[in-house]
Amino acid sequence: MDAREAALHQAYDHAVRWLASLSDRPVPARASVDEIVCALGTELPEDPSTPADVVELLAGACEPGLTAFPSGRFYGFVVGGSEPAALATDWLVSAWDQNSVMRAVSPAHAAAEDIAGAWLLDLLGLPADSAVGFTTGATMSSFTCLAAGRDAVLRRAGWNVARDGLAGGPPVHVIAGADRHMAIDLGLRYLGLGEPELVKADDQGRIEPEALRHALAAGGQRPTIVILQAGDIHSGAFDPFTETVGAAHEADAWVHVDGAFGLWAAASPAYAHLMAGCADADSWATDAHKTLNVPYDCGLAIVRDPSALRAAMGLQGDYLIQDEHGDPIDKVPELSRRGRAFTVWAALRSLGRSGVADLVDRLCRHASAFSTGISGIDGATVLNDVEFTQVCAEFGDEERTERVLTRLLADGTAWISGSIWHGRRVMRISVSNWSTTDEDVERTLDAIRRAAAGA
Template sequence: MDAREAALRQAYGHAVEWLASLPDRPVPAHASVDEIMRALGVELPDGPGVPADVVDLLATACEPGLTAFPSGRFYGFVVGGTEPAALAADWLVSAWDQNCVMRAASPAYAAAEEVAGAWLLDLLGLPSGSAVGFTTGATMANFTCLAAGRDAVLRRTGWNVARDGLTGGPGVRVLAGEDRHMAVDLALRYLGLGMPELVKADDQGRIEAEALRHALAGGGGQQPTILILQAGDIHSGAFDPFAETIRAAREAAAWVHVDGAFGLWAAASPAYAHLTAGCGDADSWATDAHKTLNVPYDCGLAIVRDPSALKAAMGLQGHYLIHDERGDPIDKVPELSRRGRAFPVWAALRSLGRHGVADLVDRLCRHAGTFATGIARIEGATVLNDVVFTQICASFGTDERTERVLARLLDDGTAWISGSSWHGRRVMRISVSNWSTTDDDVARSLDAIRRASLDA
């Protein structure tokens, strides 16, 4: 016990020091992989070490190679920080070390999952009674939901995937917009469904309803069909027109899935809920709690309207397992071994409350608007998207100049902003996702962008 407590105290000290450094430290890491490997030691010791000393070595060796992802000035990818109650709860997850598969094994975890799941459905405006599974991230949330959809549309034809697999069965037709996220393609590949048929999208990445109707009609109405929509385009932040597209899909008896990795949280804000209007009429939804809600990694959410469809795809039987007639966490996600992901989600929601979640969404969107206004005032810069949520894409003239601005910005270290390609152009892509981002963080980051543009 003494060794364990000493190691935990050492970890606590380093964690507090790390978090305290975030407001002032450069955001990019300043040591290479090889340097960190040498500091960690490449030879495995012959004998044991003192746990507290091991923790100290890990923290001091790795600190130079850490990127300040939790910083309020990290805008790359779509990465949130860690809300305080969720972070503390996640420490308890490791200490409690629960097996989170069955009600009987951990009543505490099952209770937290049920309560957090019900709160999520309420906040996101999704049908009560839907099943909520806690996965590793949005990729596996998409996988889980689409597995339920695949099996359900095939079951309508009389084909049993669980028993017979896919070989010899009817083909499943999958439609998605041209600007869908690559995680959707990956999930479909895992499921043996291949690439989706692409439906025309507008200049903001929204699937075009009329083009979808033509595509659905072209299938003849007989083939099992899945439609994938998105809440929040990765570049523009745009939302598909859910009411029109879901209505068309219903006429074709298609399963409708919504990939809402970060954008589904718009539904929690009265100011932005209009972006998700009609979204609740879909059959399944995927999102990330470690994006907009800002809980620690890893925590995706797979939500399926019909719990029996999810259980049919994900459920597992085993003679040594203790099944509960009310259902178990094991019925909703692919993994057997998993962290207690619902504990930090419960903590974040309980800490923020309904209004706190709405305020969080509103604040992220306000910062995005400030970025767009500030960048538009920089000579030679152009904001390319309609900033409707938390994403901004900007160009600095030519692709070459945009790349130079990005490189100088990373060298500066004030903020982390990554590049991408959108509509055939290189762009600076800003994603505002961190609960701790302040007005000052945005102002400092805009100043850094201005300096980088002058040097480019």
């Protein structure tokens, strides 16, 4: 056994033990940053160490400081877990070590990307000739789509932003609902577009069509981008796409949909109605790590017009071996990147069409169970219409809600974080993990009941 193989065996043993511990271990981490720093050591060694020893030190020192994100009882953020085929494939991605930007350099990844992209468009009910780019996550997916939209609306106004930049060009009017995700503002800032004009949303976070029409009319003939969302981060609500996309296109606006976790509703016959009209938009962003449950670092940027995406993201270099049919490099911001399409292909191939639908349905069923269980707790109120995977609740007043959250994290059975929604302190539950079971939900509800009884 050479040094590399020994290190891999060491990593495998620790990974298996870690995964086996998830059913029983407390979800929050048990060690502080300072404790882990001390265990890892702060002095850079003078001499080399064997790879296996390095893996052993890292795993032993860090294990107490790991949060059980892959556990079926983590509901703090919309992060999902790692579906088994995708997890195993991700190990291969690291071992294969492919730079996946050009078809000629990594034909294997290009093939997986072509197939996975086509499967995604089919599952999500999006135009079959759309371009699919594999980015780091949902934030960069929206950035990528909005870059294509920015350049496209400026081209229609007679301005070449690729050649001339933004200075001196017509300002781009960006409109979003008041309850948009903060990552949208970040992407707009990266693109030099500033803050969006915010229009009224209803009590579930859905943009109001009449408010959007008014903003579009008041904006006149300026180049315009409208940002909608599939899945509000608090309520899980979906914007009314049929009305809003139509209104935006009547004003010649580019329509982008932030569907970080909600875009996957289209894969389920039971929830596809939430996406009615969404496929008429111009671009869509989602994150395969969320509802599809592949490992981190796998956002998806989907653009109806492939030429618009290539115009915004493509580049040329004398040393690049570029393909006449286009390359992955034409669809994403990065040059060096992991073989993200391998893990998406593996998850889709493993689950199949019915398996993805079952996954979405199961997550939604668990969210409904949480809603029902919390509603039966004395003093608790579920605040949102639970139509997808999100649940927001309060426990009488802000002080008691905070005490319930504090006691719940101290209990360790589950991780549920708080948030502020409509100016109120709330418990926010995001059901995202493929491995969450009915038993996990019941164990978590029992922990919530204990926390509420003591608060």
